[in-house]
Amino acid sequence: MEEILSVQNLCKKYDELVVLDGIDLSIKKGEVVVIVGPSGCGKSTFLRCLNGLEDIQDGKVIHDGEVINPCSGKLNKVREKIGMVFQSYELFPHKTVLQNMLLAPLKVKKADKKEAEKEALKLLDRVGLLSKKDNYPRQLSGGQKQRVAIMRALMMQPDILLLDEITAALDPEMVREVLEVVIALAKEGRTMVIVTHEMSFARAVADRMLFFDEGRIVEEGSPEEFFEHPKTERLQKFLLSFSYAR
């Protein structure tokens, strides 16, 4: 399969603090890559480097044959193709669900309003939120907001979707309704890079697992070998922290 995103020796520093220390990664079209790791390991920062929300100090990110970070051209054009969903949803509070979904397509892509609206309603219907189209974000639950946020990102028809701990702010019951949407997207063959703490979800959705620690990829592999036969001691310890015994 063709490579859609490639990361070469990516280094990110805040002054003296090294956050990402030489990351190499190649992502193929249709692949779902899940990144896990302890807090502060740089996994969220890594995602933000992929769409240029963070600048980088060394290395490069290549999307579709074009170097996008460090960016020489128009970063906003690149971001159209790389969707991102955040932990705190970040819907626009003064716009209805439908307006939230239409804002970027109409302003950025200058899409036809009728067409875009049709597409938005289709996507909302898909996640069972058609009846909420004229509601404001404040009237939705966290899980509903996050489903809208995912669909809003899809409205731009991105090549890749970056999901940054999208269920970390949700009640356990709402986690499922959001993650099921993501699993459905994976089945459709969407390319995704996902940062999460939900291990059972990671295992279900991933084509490839990455374990980040101290700004490096410490271990990577198929979900099977990653969870059943972790090679490094660091990953073994990390996975143990998710299981309890009395």
Add this chain to the structure above:
Amino acid sequence: MDTEVILSYLPRYVEAFFLTIRIGFIGIGISLILGVIVAFLIHFRIPVLGKIAGVYIELFRNTPLLVQLFFLYFGLPKIGIAIPANVCGALGLGLLGGSYMAEGFRSGLDSVPASQTESALALGMTRKQLFINVILPEAFALSVPATVANVIFLLKETSVFSAISLMDLMFTAKDLIGLYYNTTEALCMLVVFYIIMLVPVSVIGNIVEKKVRFKMLGA
């Protein structure tokens, strides 16, 4: 209290009331326009102009309106610029208010979470698109309470207009007391007219504040 006295004073108070409102609202209009411009200059860190805007705010926020009015009304003629009293009043109020309004708008702009900017950027919006469609409406909603408070504050500040011989409410009360010594009636009417002027502003301000906050921010 003598009703006859009150009735005989009434026309002068009504006249003063409308003069106060007229100059007050022209001054507030100036302060709103000035405040928006100054807040933008500072928010976007425009070179030189942004610094000048900062100096303006500190200068006018930290001097009393009375002093500013004296400067405009008695000081400027010394260098050949004579401005009529009512223009001085509106201008002084506008300059003082502009510094307060600018701080209110600036804090509104600064209070929009950075994560909103990021999510708009992640959708491919340009800085300009995201400012107009996301930041501005949210900042507007966030700065409504400060703006309402400033409007009420500025209307009350009009009471120093009497110092540059504008026939506002305060001037009228002092004048009538000086002429007829009916202190009780004159002062009571002064209070009543200020309340008539300010309570509606306060009530409408609260309603607007709630409506805008709910519509824009959902809380």
